[in-house]
Amino acid sequence: MIVVFGGAFNPPTLAHKEIYQLITKNLDVEEFIFLPVSKKYSKSSLIADKHRINMLKILIEDLEKATISKVETEENQFIGTYKSLKKIQNEYKNKEVAFVLGADNLMHLHKWINAENLMKDFKFIVVNRNNQNVHKFIEQNDLLNKYKENFIVLEEFDSFISSSLFRETLDPGYVDEDIYHYIMKNDLYRGGNYE
Numbered sequence: 001m002i003v004v005f006g007g008a009f010n011p012p013t014l015a016h017k018e019i020y021q022l023i024t025k026n027l028d029v030e031e032f033i034f035l036p037v038s039k040k041y042s043k044s045s046l047i048a049d050k051h052r053i054n055m056l057k058i059l060i061e062d063l064e065k066a067t068i069s070k071v072e073t074e075e076n077q078f079i080g081t082y083k084s085l086k087k088i089q090n091e092y093k094n095k096e097v098a099f100v101l102g103a104d105n106l107m108h109l110h111k112w113i114n115a116e117n118l119m120k121d122f123k124f125i126v127v128n129r130n131n132q133n134v135h136k137f138i139e140q141n142d143l144l145n146k147y148k149e150n151f152i153v154l155e156e157f158d159s160f161i162s163s164s165l166f167r168e169t170l171d172p173g174y175v176d177e178d179i180y181h182y183i184m185k186n187d188l189y190r191g192g193n194y195e
Helices: 014-026 049-059 080-091 115-121 134-140 142-146 163-169 177-185
Strands: 002-007 031-036 066-068 097-102 123-127 151-154
Touching: 002 014, 002 080, 014 031, 014 123, 014 151, 031 049, 031 080, 049 066, 049 177, 080 097, 080 115, 115 142, 134 142, 134 151
Parallel strands: 002 031, 002 097, 031 066, 097 123, 123 151
Antiparallel strands: none
16 A cells, blocks of 8 residues: 655654554555645745755655655645645556545545545545544545545544644654754744745
8 A cells, every 4th residue: 555644744743753653553555655735735834845845854764664755846836635646646556545634634524625536536544633533423424424445544643743833832852853953953933934
């Protein structure tokens, strides 16, 4: 299985590494791809693509099956998750592709662009934070329930760390030590520096 973990990674935290470890421990993963969203798509507080990619490179140094995809950062416009996953699937000769999703994002999946095609064509690995009743939510949502066989729920994730918590506190305990040094060296997340 090719696993794709999309996100802002603004910055990549220890929780992102823990999600990699949880998934590779529990599932048969051939390759684990970190897919950073492009700055063209997102909010102004998102730092430049190059910094987030450089920090991801640091994060995956010791993660055997991990790579980084620039499918979204090299596009001139936001292409959406469905098109990104299709491009990745084509690169991997149509192998099974699964997209990592937090339980909080699952609640909005039915509203995503191309939501039904996403659920029909790809698997979803749902990382359950805060002990939400993911199975019940899937059953109660008609669209999700229709494709419930494509959802893999991993229950045992309980990290409180998030990128936004790091940005608010600049607590070095939330990120890899080398990522923290990179952030300080490049003066990121302080004083509105997003480039």
